[in-house]
Amino acid sequence: MAGAVRLSEHPDFAAFLTAAAADSGLPETFVEKDYWITEILRTIAATLGERAIFKGGTSLSKGWSLLDRFSEDIDLFVDPAAEPPLGSKRAIDRTMKELNGDVSAIDGLEFVRAESRTTGGRGRIDTFRYHSHFPPLEGFPATVRLEPGIQSGKQPTARVKISSIVGDLLSARGAADELDIEGIEPFEMDLLHFRRTFVEKLFAINGKVERLEKEGVSLGRDVRHYADLHVLAGRAEVIGMLESDEYEAIRLDYDEKSRTYFPNSYRPPPDLRFTSSNALFPPDELRARIEPGYEEECQRLFFRPHPGFGEVLERFAALRDLL
Structure with missing residues (x-):
């Protein structure tokens, strides 16, 4: 193949997900959703940096490995006091709209406006749809909800490595370089403790x-x-x-x-x-x-x-x- 490609664009993406599901003992549908959650978090970490703190139930399962349950959404504290400070509701709202644009720009994701809303300078609930390669599980649509907001705090937090289930499998097998796949390596992000x-x-x-x-x-x-x-x-x-x-x-x-x-x-x-x-x-x-x-x-x-x-x-x- 000419040039590195993102994992989701690789012709064997579905096969990789199936292999990761078999290796982890989890449903393919969940491994697939985990991949897209990871890619959204990767974009957030790259664009918001220390202003973004991953929190909530999904952080407990994905970041802290404390829960044995499926993750559906991304709960995010957007710290208005981080440099440069966001001194008004308008500035906070603008930052969250820009975040929406950054996530919407991820290849393979589509912003679902009808299933999204804003709370005007305090937070958003944005839904993003991806194409699923597998039959749906009841109650698990091929979507990820991103919920950035300002109702939290910065302390205590910890710096934690984040990676996807399928990315971990490919990295462990040394397949990333062999297949010329980019963007599956772990990255660090601040998590609410x-x-x-x-x-x-x-x-x-x-x-x-x-x-x-x-x-x-x-x-x-x-x-x-x-x-x-x-x-x-x-x-x-x-x-x-x-x-x-x-x-x-x-x-x-x-x-x-x-x-x-x-x-x-x-x-x-x-x-x-x-x-x-x-x-x-x-x-x-x-x-x-x-x-x-x-x-x-x-x-x-x-x-x-x-x-x-x-x-x-x-x-x-x-x-x-x-x-």
Whole structure:
């Protein structure tokens, strides 16, 4: 072949994905989506640099290797204080629109405007479609959602290497040079540390359950926070954070940013403590409303056994005095 090509443009791309799926024991559809998630992250790291911090559930599975579940979206903190500072909503919105343009320019991705929206200087939800080489799995469209926003913080973070499942296989076999493929090498990116992700997910599920109780709004996809919190609550680093001053520092920082940018939708617990949160310690009637959706979502997302809802609540109970 004349000149290096991107992996997705190689005539054997589908065969490479199939080989990586067989090697990893994961469905081809997931390995394919993982490739496109990786390419979007690669572009973000190259264009936004230290302004971009990869966060959320996908960062836990892809960056920290903590979750045994499929990833569907990219949650991104766009730091407005990074140099040069973004001093206005207009500047923040412009940066996120430029990011949309950079991702839209990736060969093989198509921006789906009808499934995207902006929150005007605070964040975006952008959907990108790719051509899939495999029959679809129910509930897993050939799309990636990119959700950049400013409701987070820069500390604590860590520099982590990111790579794709299929890229790792080809690199391990020494095929990248032999096949003249470019852009499959690992790259580094700032990730929100999972200690802070734990705290942010506490706030998130608390607010979602409060809406469920008061307004009847379904938890929908957000019920997955429970499974993620269960994993994180078992980590020594998270327990150490809960026992230290860092826990209060993260809560106060998150509270300040949420009150500044999202005063109408922010629903914190009393005194920023979760010891009495119905989301974590639900009465029987509320648990009966949440548990079926939790099981349904976990059956869809997890590729290995997932914790039962009772196990999740037991882990919360063990940490109650620290929360």
